[in-house]
Amino acid sequence: MTSPQTNAKISFQNVSRRYGEGDRSFLALDRLSLDIADGEFVTVVGPSGCGKSTAMNIAAGLTDVSDGRVLVDGKSVVGPGPERGVIFQQYALFPWLTVRQNVEFGLRIKGTSAAERRRISDHFISLVGLTDFADALPKTLSGGMKQRCAIARAYAVNPTILLMDEPFGALDALTRVGMQDQLLDTWTRERRTVIFITHDVDEAVYLANRVIVMAARPGRLHKIIPVDLPYPRTEEMRLSPEFAEIRNQVWHAVYHQKPHVDLHIQEEEPLT
């Protein structure tokens, strides 16, 4: 591949993704360019269908680009890799495995010894507070517990990057706040680069170094809003005027987007 012109951890370079063929094709992502620094926590918000999941799946190596490229540590992404952990909205736990077996899944593939697996899974299961449920099957867990198990599973293979697609979308407000604090807590202690997609403006601001706002039709980068609040973030901060100010900015960027002047000829609606 050509040599990278960036020292960002993750670099989207003119990334486009088109679904379908010919006349009926649909541009889900239009020339997205974005650099994310090592150890940075970015959140992504935007209207439904603006290509958030598409962008993340491309970075994860689960979806191909139609044009452009994504570099991770300066190397072009060609497929999934254990250095990029992914947490899916639907938890995606293996229902036939216990919490511990789920957490150890990636380690087993790597060929980690049983004793070492045990040590690592113990650590991450306790980190997410599931020690008492280590031997439980996913069907016996609540939504929040499943999500915590999914987080432990992603952490266990020690990824340097975490890609999270609306991970807390299905949780109630209270559990959600708890999960946010827990996530930030683990992030400050075991620093990783995080891309976190959400629909919740509050959540986006609370977690992020930078909020990436996207726009739809075609899916594209709309605005980048830095969050100049120090970590650790606290409840006090969440209620502060500075926080409210940033939240308003993000809110406006998301909900008052000017209609896009369409330069590309394309279908209005995606294929269904």
Added chain:
Amino acid sequence: MSDVAVDNQGAGSRSIADWPPIILNLVAFVFGLAVWWAITAAQLVILPGPAAVFQRAIELIANGQLPLDIVSSLQRVLTGFILGVALAVPVGFLMGWYRVARALIEPYVQFFRMIPPLAVIPLAIVTLGIDEAPKIFVIFLASFLSCVVATYQGVISVDRTLINAARVLGATDRVIFPRVIIPASIPFILVGVRIGLGSAWATVVAAELIAAQSGLGFRMQQAQLYYDLPTIFVSLIAIGILGLVMDRFLQAAERRLTQWQERV
């Protein structure tokens, strides 16, 4: 449980809804026997009553004929069934996993599925003779066809996000197949196995009706020649009970193997 139900029914009076199912099963069984007895005792139809059938069953067990018939029928069913399932599972996986295999095999599977296995019996007898081979072949075919479709359905309906979850944890196809595809499709396969056993059992009796030297179907065929109704009854009841027992075994296995499933 029953306390709640009693409360719903009002104080004290235990209604039939509170009876344990096993008691209700027994009640139904005894009632059925009574009806059968009443109808035959009143000579409304010219059929043997429960007493005559029971007596014949004892005789057939004592002279070893019933056990022999059961063993021969079971042997055929199990041989054909196990062969059918043993081939259906890998072929189903192949069809689900490789597009090419699917496109090549599916037309045949769909076509042969439309032919009732019993319709193959005449052909099987002509080409394979009247020994065990044609019967086992037909049973094999019946269980293979129902099981292969279920397995294939199971593989193609494995949740994509589970496959993706495995891939991002570093799994290659070689790992995904045994660790994700197989466990995720087990519930489907077991349904197929149960259907397969059902059709194997249905087929064996019919196959024995046509040509055999032993077996429950053969026994009924013989009894028919001699107008021996009690023996026909004994055979029918044995077929029903054996089918039920085998199905229960599979059900128990299914429950054990799919404990992890969320049931709604």
